[in-house]
Amino acid sequence: MTDRLPVGIIGASGYGGVQLVRLLLEHPLVEITYLGGSGSAGQTFADLYPHLGHCINMEIEDCTPAEIAARAKVVFLSLPNGLASKLTPELLAYGCKVLDLSADYRFKDLSVYEAWYQGGTRTDQDVAHKAVYGLPELYSDRIAEADLVACPGCYPTASLLALLPLLKQGLVDHTTIVIDAKSGTSGGGRQAKTNLLLAEASNSLGAYAIASHRHTPEIEQIASAVSGHEVLLQFTPHLIPMVRGILATVYAKLRDPGFTKDDLLTIYKSVYRSSKWVRVLPSGVYPQTKWAVGTNMCFIGLEVDPRTGRIIVVSAIDNLMKGQASQAVQCLNIMMGWDESLGIPKLPFYP
Amino acid sequence: MTDRLPVGIIGASGYGGVQLVRLLLEHPLVEITYLGGSGSAGQTFADLYPHLGHCINMEIEDCTPAEIAARAKVVFLSLPNGLASKLTPELLAYGCKVLDLSADYRFKDLSVYEAWYQGGTRTDQDVAHKAVYGLPELYSDRIAEADLVACPGCYPTASLLALLPLLKQGLVDHTTIVIDAKSGTSGGGRQAKTNLLLAEASNSLGAYAIASHRHTPEIEQIASAVSGHEVLLQFTPHLIPMVRGILATVYAKLRDPGFTKDDLLTIYKSVYRSSKWVRVLPSGVYPQTKWAVGTNMCFIGLEVDPRTGRIIVVSAIDNLMKGQASQAVQCLNIMMGWDESLGIPKLPFYP
C-alpha cells in the first residue's frame, strides 16, 4: 500500500462522505488514511454504515487540520456550507491539495456567496481566488493545475452540461432560458427533516425555493463566463419521490429557427466527443435518471419544437455521483495526472 | 332507490371506471345501473377489484347502446380514445346525457383531433359541435345546458387552472409560456406496459412526448378561446415514480414587470373566489401533489421572479380525480342542477 496516495475524507458521515469512501476503497492508486467528522467523531465508520463493515475498519476522528495534513496529501471536504472555508486555508498551507464539495469556493466574487448563502463575511478572498470550478467537461486544464477545486453543485452540474453547447455556440436567446430541475431526496443530505421522511415525501411531488434557490447564481456565473456576457436565467427545483438522480429539463428559444433536431444533435455530439462521461442519446431517446444511478454518467437527450422555436434539452445524472462524489474523484484523477476514469463506475445496475 | 338517477359507466374496468364506481357508490342522488366493458364483459366487478367486493355486486356487461339507454339516463364513457365517438351519437339519440372522459369530443375543430390523434376521419361533426368542454371553473353555464360533456384531460385541467387568471387578464406574453408537467404513472392507465412496471418506473424520472404530446392542442384551444387570440405554448410531460397526482409548473413573462407576487395572489384569489375546488395558497406556500390525492381539489401556489420578470405558477391535482373522474361527477352535478359538491371528496388523507 505504500505507493498509494494517502487521502482524507472530512465529513465522512454524510451521503457525500459515504459515496467517497465507497469509491476510494476501490480506487487503485489511493488509500484512505483519515476519516474526519464532528458530530460522529469517535464512532467507527461501520457503526454508521454497517453495509460497509466487511470492507472498512476505521474510526471517525476530529477535524484538526494539522492531524489531517500529517496523514493525508489530498483532502476531500464534504461538509455543510460555511465549514470548508474555516479549514481550507490551513490545509493548503500545510501543502495539502483540497477538493471541496460545498459551495464555499464556487464563487469568484465572494459577495455573491455572501448574498445568497447568508454565511456572514468571508475573509479568505485570496484563497477563493485560487479555487478552480471542478467541472471537468469545461475546465479540465485548470483543474490539472489546481491545489483547490470547488466541486460543482448537483443541479449546476446537470444544468450546465445541458446548456454548455448552446452557450458556447451562442445558439439561444439567453433571456428565454428556463431550467426545470427535479431531484431525488438524497440531495437534502442525511439530516432528519420532517419533509424528507418517507411518509411525507413518498407518493408526492412539489417545487421549492422557486426563484430563490442558491444554485441559481452558480449556474449563472458559469453560463456567463462561457457565453461572454451576463446571463440571468430561471431555475426551479422540485423534490421527487426517489432516492437518487437529477433530471434537468432546459428550455430556450433558438436564435436561428432554421436549426433542426439533427443539427443540434450533431453539435452536442461534437462538443462532447472527447467527454467519456457525457452520452448524447440517439434522436428520439430521452434519458431516465435511473440510467445514471451509481455512475459518473450524464445522459442527454434533446428535441426541437418547430411550432415554438424552442430547443428542449433533458439531462440526467446521479446527484450523489456526477453531481457530487464521483465528479470529485474525476477531478482528483485530473489533478494527479492519472487516467480520468480510475475508480469511477460507468455501468449502472438496471432496473 | 327509485328516486335516484340511473347512471351507466362504460369502460368500468379501467382506472377511470373504478374511480367513477367508487364515487358514484357514495353519491346520494345517483344509482349505478349499468357497468359496461368490452374485454371484461361477463366478469363481476369484484373479480377485477376485490377491494370493493363488500360494496358492489354487479356484473360487467357488453357496450350495446340500446341496452345501456334502457337502464341509464346518464352515461359516463371511460374508454380509450376513438371509442366514445362510436357510441355517443346513438346514446344521445336514445335521450341519454353523456359525459365522455376520452379526447373524442374535446375539439371544436375535428381536424385538430384527426391530426394529433391519428384516429382516422371523423364523421360526427354535428355531435362534436354540441359538446361542451367540461371545465366547470370556466364553462359552468354551458355545462348546465349540455347533453354531451367532453371532460378535460388530466394535464389540461392542471395547466389551464394555473393559466386561466393570466390569460383572462392578459397578464403575460403568451409566446413565453412553458408548462413543465409531472404525472404519476396511473395516468398511463391499467395497461400492462413494460415502462410502467414498478421495476422500471420506480426510482426514476424522465420526460416523454417532448413537443408532441396530444394534450398540447387541447390546452392551446382553451387558452386561445380565453385570451381571444391564438396561443402556441410549450408543454412537456414527465413520468414521476408515484401512483397519483399531477404537478404543473407554469412559466411566463409578465407584460408589466411592476406586478408583485402579492398583486398576482390577489388576482388569483379573486378569479377563484367562487370556485370551491380551487385553493390559492398563502404567499410562500407551494402545493404538494399529495395534498390533492383522493379529492377534487386543485391547489395553486405562485411566485414572481423580479430578476427575470417571470411569474411561476404551480398547480397540483389528483390526475384520476379533478383530472378525470371527480371532475366528471362535478359536471354531472351541474348538468342536473344539483349542489356542485354532492358525492365529491374534498378532504385528502395525509400522509
Add this chain to the structure above:
Amino acid sequence: MTDRLPVGIIGASGYGGVQLVRLLLEHPLVEITYLGGSGSAGQTFADLYPHLGHCINMEIEDCTPAEIAARAKVVFLSLPNGLASKLTPELLAYGCKVLDLSADYRFKDLSVYEAWYQGGTRTDQDVAHKAVYGLPELYSDRIAEADLVACPGCYPTASLLALLPLLKQGLVDHTTIVIDAKSGTSGGGRQAKTNLLLAEASNSLGAYAIASHRHTPEIEQIASAVSGHEVLLQFTPHLIPMVRGILATVYAKLRDPGFTKDDLLTIYKSVYRSSKWVRVLPSGVYPQTKWAVGTNMCFIGLEVDPRTGRIIVVSAIDNLMKGQASQAVQCLNIMMGWDESLGIPKLPFYP
C-alpha cells in the same frame, strides 16, 4: 352546530391527530372544539397541514385539562406513550369521556406496561382498571359502557383480527403461533428520524425489534383472555417502503389436521358475519394493504397447507385508520350509541 357533540383532539399535530381531524370534520354528529398540542401550541392547524386549510381554521392550544374539559365532552388523546396517563385522571374527573390512542391504558396489569415501556412507576391503577380495550369486533358491549377506551395498537389490531376465530374456537396449538408483520413507515409517526427518511427507507426492507417489540405483550394479553389460558407468541415487525398499511402474516399449526381451507373460511365468515369492517375474502384471494388504505376495513385471506398442517392467515389494514384513528371513531360511535359507521370511510381509492 349546537346539537353536535363537542370533542377535543389532544396531540393534533401528529399523524394520529391529523387523521382524527380529517375524520371528525366529516362526522355528522360531532364538532371539533379543541385542538391541543405541546410543541405546536400557538400555531394554526393549517400552518402544520396546509392541505386542510380550506376546511379548518383553528389554532392549536395548550393541553390544560380544565380548559379542555370546559369545551369538550369527549377527548381523543393522540400523544406519545406516557403522557395520556398524566391527563386522563383529571379529564375523567371533569366528566369527559376519553379515548386514548397510546399504550398507557391497554394493560390490565400495569406491571406489564412498566416492564415493556420503561415509563417509570404508574400510580393510576384505579383509572387503568376502568379502561376498556377498544377492539369493537371483540368488546363492543364493554365499549358501549366505557368512559375510558384504550385504543389498540396498529399491529395488535391486524394480528388479533387474524387470530380471533382461531383462538375463540381453540383451533390451533398456541405455542406454534408466529406473526410476521409488515408496516408502512407512517407507523413511526411524524418524527424526523434518520432511518425513516425517504432516502434511507425507500427501496429497502428490514426487520426491527425482533423478539422485543412492545406490541407483543398487548397481543398476548388479549389472545390469552380470548383463549382462556396464557398465550406466548412470536411477533416480528418489519418496515416496508410505503406510507400506510399493515400486513400481518400469521402462522399456526392446526390441532385437527383434517380441517380444510373451506372449513376455515366458513368459520371466519361466521365469526365476522356481523362485523361490517372485517371482510373475509373468497378462497384463493389474499389481501393487498392498499385495499384498506383510507378506510376502516380489515381484509382477511387464508390458506391451509396440508403438507405442514398449518393455517396461514393474512390480514391487511390501514395502520393509521383501523389501526388507529378510524377505529377510535368507531369506538366513539359505540360509546355514544350511534350507528357504528358514522363518519367512517369504507371505500378506498385504488390504485
Add this chain to the structure above:
Amino acid sequence: MTDRLPVGIIGASGYGGVQLVRLLLEHPLVEITYLGGSGSAGQTFADLYPHLGHCINMEIEDCTPAEIAARAKVVFLSLPNGLASKLTPELLAYGCKVLDLSADYRFKDLSVYEAWYQGGTRTDQDVAHKAVYGLPELYSDRIAEADLVACPGCYPTASLLALLPLLKQGLVDHTTIVIDAKSGTSGGGRQAKTNLLLAEASNSLGAYAIASHRHTPEIEQIASAVSGHEVLLQFTPHLIPMVRGILATVYAKLRDPGFTKDDLLTIYKSVYRSSKWVRVLPSGVYPQTKWAVGTNMCFIGLEVDPRTGRIIVVSAIDNLMKGQASQAVQCLNIMMGWDESLGIPKLPFYP
C-alpha cells in the same frame, strides 16, 4: 482480447440477462461473444437498454445451439422455465459449459420438477443427473468440477444461507421452520403484468402463492440433503414495493433451549468464516435489503427469543445478484479455477 474466455448469454433481454451483460462487461477474463434471445432477436442490445449504449454494441441473435457453441465456450442461460432443458443437452454435446439460471436443472428428481412446474414430461434425466446445484457456500467443490450448473432461485438462496448453519448442526426442530420471505418486484421479470405495474404494486404489500410457491421444494431438497433427513417447511413469499432485494425472515424452535444469541452468532460466524460473500452482522444489527443491492453479498442477523425458544434469522440479498446473476458469475469463477471474486461487486451504493 484473445486470451479472454468467450461466453454467451442466452435470454439477454430479461433482467437476468442485463445483469449478466453488465457484470461480464467488467469481468477481466471474459469476453461476451454471443447475445441470444427469441422475441428480441435482430434488435441491438442498446435498443433494449439504452443506458448501456456507451459500452456495448452488439446485436441479439437467435438461440441456435450450433451457432452459440461456435462462438462461446461457456453459456449462461437466462430463460423462462422449460426452455433451458431444450438447449442444454446439445450445448453440452458441443463441449460448452452451461450455467442455467432457470429451474430446469435444480432438481435431482425430475418428478418433483414435473409436479411443481407443470412443464410436461422431461426426458433429459441423464443430463439433469450431472447438474450441480450452484450454491457455492455449500457445493463449491462440486461446482469446480461441473459442466452444468443449476443456479439457485432467488428465494432459495436467501433462505438456505439463513438456514444452513442450523441444518448442518441439527440445532432446530425442522417441523417448526417457517420462512416468511419478501421480494422486490423485479423478481417477476421484465414481463408486463398488471399486478406489477407501479400504479398497482407501489404503496402496497401482499402475500402470494401461499403454501404453493415452486421454490418450496427447491429449498426442501437442499435442506433435506444437508440435514440428512426429509425436511418439510413453510414458505410464504410477499411482494414488496421496491425494485430489488429479498429479505427472508426464518423462524425455528431450538432443540436446546439453553442456546443464547451469542452462541448462535459464534456458530454462524464459524460456518461462514471462509465465505467472503456472507457477512454475519454484529449482535443487535439486522440487515436492510438495500445494503446488498448491486452486490453479491448476503447479510445475516439473528436473534434468540428466550420466551418462546425460537431462533429468528434474517437474511438479505439482491435478488438479481446473489439471487441470480452475480452468483452465476461466482460459479463461473469457481468452474474456471479463477479467484472467486473476479468481476463481482461487493460494495453497494447507499443510500
